[in-house]
Amino acid sequence: MKKSRLPLIIGAVISVALIVSIFVVVNYKNSQVNVASDEEQPAAQKGKEDEPTKEQPKTPDKTSEPQEQPDENGYYPNQTIPTEPTYIDGVLLANKRYPLPSTFAPGESPEARQALNTMIAEAKQQGFNLVAFSGYRSYEYQTTLYNNYVKRDGQAAADRYSARPGFSEHQTGLAFDIGEVGKDDLWLTEEFGETPAGQWLFDNAAQFGFILRFPQNKEEITGYMYESWHYRYVGVEIAKKIKEQNLTLEEYLGVK
Ligand SMILES: [Zn+2]
Incomplete structure (x- = not known):
């Protein structure tokens, strides 16, 4: 009985240790990301749109997307006049x-x-x-x-x-x-x-x-x-x- 249970126990211990370490790592990473995005929000919004952050995943993409739908008179909202024809x-x-x-x-x-x-x-x-x-x-x-x-x-x-x-x-x-x-x-x-x-x-x-x-x-x-x-x-x-x-x-x- 002892011999056949030993691998099970070892397996259980390793599993628990793995779960705990993953939890710790994930929490640590989240705290790092939160600190970074709180401190450098303008930079994070401007240049790091692709970086997955938990707090603001889509906001920068949405604001930078061009408005594609014209209004009822065919004008595009937020249209800017170009400097060249x-x-x-x-x-x-x-x-x-x-x-x-x-x-x-x-x-x-x-x-x-x-x-x-x-x-x-x-x-x-x-x-x-x-x-x-x-x-x-x-x-x-x-x-x-x-x-x-x-x-x-x-x-x-x-x-x-x-x-x-x-x-x-x-x-x-x-x-x-x-x-x-x-x-x-x-x-x-x-x-x-x-x-x-x-x-x-x-x-x-x-x-x-x-x-x-x-x-x-x-x-x-x-x-x-x-x-x-x-x-x-x-x-x-x-x-x-x-x-x-x-x-x-x-x-x-x-x-x-
Ligand atoms: Zn005309």
Whole structure:
């Protein structure tokens, strides 16, 4: 009996000793971690997010995560204006996800203006008297414009029809609002897109390097409602690809 019980007893003693030592080590480690995180909280939060601590495991991750969901007007909460404009494959991108710096003031693009003039001349040949009634807008001008709308209608309403400063594609110098001469009542309306002139523009703009920037049923991607009048110069090659494949600029560039 004695012989057969001895290994059991030894085993039990070793087990107890192991459990006690694990308990001691774990407690010691916890106390070390607590001391460290109490004393160096700023450092621990800033640079040591991956270190497992019992007191604050997820808080640093959550606060540093970018807010991905846009609000009802397509703006991203806590969005910061960058110091440089965004170019993707050489194409300047300005939308609610990629705003422009306040210092970005290129003026109207001469290349875009020349293409616009050629397009307007060609439209005239076809019997359509088009005009660009709005083009380049500086950051300062957009600020004045937006603030006046906010004063008049409140921010929520203003956000529905006016871009905040830094978020307007007109600041690129590559965008134009186009309508028909003498038909001002249809400027900035969806109906313009249904007129023969608006239809001609939609069908032919790509040949001159322009795209309808905010097409129907693409609000989720562009962040803007359908704007039958707003055209953006991207060059003939890209404009034709975008038109042929029925894409938005965001889809073509592979961003949202
Ligand atoms: Zn516009």
